Amino acid sequence: MTATRRSLVRLSALAAGLALAGPAAHAQAPRRKLNILILGGTGFTGPHQVRYAVARGHKVTVFNRGRRQADLPAGVEHLTGDRNTGDLKALEGRTWDVCIDNPTSLPFWVRDAGKVLKGKVKQYIFISTLSVYESNATAGTDETAPLARYTGADVMAETQEKLRADMGLYGPLKAASEAEARKQFGDAAVTLVRPGLIVGPGDETDRFSYWPVRLARGGEVAAPGDGKDPVQFIDARDLAEWTIRLAETGRTGAFNAIGPARPMTMSEMLAGIAQGVKAQPKLTWIPTAFLEAQKINAWSDMPVWIPGQGETAGFHRRSIARAINSGLTYRPLPVTAADTLAWFKTLPAERQAKLRSGLTPEREAALLMAWKTRATAAG
Structure with a gap:
């Protein structure tokens, strides 16, 4: 199924709110x-x-x-x-x-x-x-x-x-x-x-880059779970700049440095990335149990994603109230996605040809075929 208009509108509103919150804090002189x-x-x-x-x-x-x-x-x-x-x-x-x-x-x-x-x-x-x-x-x-x-x-x-x-x-x-x-x-x-997961241009692990690259490539995209699992991540630039502001204010103690400011699902994340890279992906959501049966691993094969139940129910649900109250702000997700894709395209062709996280095109095609075959048999 495609990213819904509702999720895109919601993501756009979220991005606009964060865009208004961020620059004001950055503009204030130390x-x-x-x-x-x-x-x-x-x-x-x-x-x-x-x-x-x-x-x-x-x-x-x-x-x-x-x-x-x-x-x-x-x-x-x-x-x-x-x-x-x-x-x-x-x-x-x-x-x-x-x-x-x-x-x-x-x-x-x-x-x-x-x-x-x-x-x-x-x-x-x-x-x-x-x-x-x-x-x-x-x-x-x-x-x-x-x-x-x-x-x-x-x-x-x-x-x-x-x-x-x-x-x-x-x-x-x-x-x-x-x-x-x-x-x-x-x-x-x-x-x-x-x-937590640090993302954005310059990330050599491809643990987030996979998604902007994959959605921009087009075609049918295998997506994990049902789209409702939570996700948390932070742009390296937001983390770096906030760290300097912590130095300026002299704030001490411990801080969970992750985002976004409001809870986000995997579906909303992919919608925001699609907006940033100007893609209209056809997403096929594949249940967690089927992914496990196909030996598709969370985090590595399906980057960013971790099941939001069981022993990982809190993995992407850490409280970030203390960091936000101490001045942590966030770039809009579409900006991070667009900048990540632009950076990735500057890499040598051989590096672009082999992502370090995520599914290869061949493995993704096999997964999609296996899921459709099962769905047809069940029908």
Whole structure:
């Protein structure tokens, strides 16, 4: 079935409301100019943070290994080191108003940063993750929900290699990193930003990009569930810019950094993406049970989507009231979709030919055929 006119109208109204809410907050000049240290700064969200901070008059220093190039503004100071080996000499003897720690998922990275920066920064903003929570089963939980617990022998001995080999460690290690941040810098100086799925131009995982690309391609599109499952995600630019505004206001504590501002279903998300990429897709919704029987996996084969029942009932239903009350605003979904597709089209042809998430055309065609065959037999 096609995206309904009702869902498109509703999405348009939602986008208009968010468009009015966002720019006003962005236009307000910061009360003070900051000296900001960004650990990382060349990944997905980092360059957006840097550009936004510089545009608002702040002085920015980035610290990383210098292996990844990024288009950063003139005047940004570049320091080189390697947190994996403990090489933080470039940070010694320096002071900053704020440190934003983007790439850390290992507690010893936070410990070592604390050894050098404790007493040298007034605020430490740690970019964490919604994966720190112990459970995804309950809808509407806020930042006080129980966190995942690390059960290994020595959390400080965990390495990137062990994490890559066992991604089940990701949430517990992030939670342990949060605890280490509070230990090193003190509760009063620590801001914990917990994003979920980060999307938009520059996302190399294709965990959202699949949908703008797929809908723009046209034809019959396999869609997961019945369209009523909830979804949450955040544009990397919204996350980055709000992080800088948290630094400007000095807000501390924990924040669920996800969106949109109002609840959204999978059907509404696809309608908003279709609007952004100027597509009129023919969506065929395939029930969760049938997808499972065909070994079609949520999140990877059907990006963004997670069933909104059972043990994942709360996955896309986290409370974001605290973040919104602290100034988090959102670009309209059609803008994110259009910008994502435009960015994707700049990639090399071989990269565009092989998406890193979602169904291949051949697998999608087989799924649609299997569903139609079953429906015909049942009829």
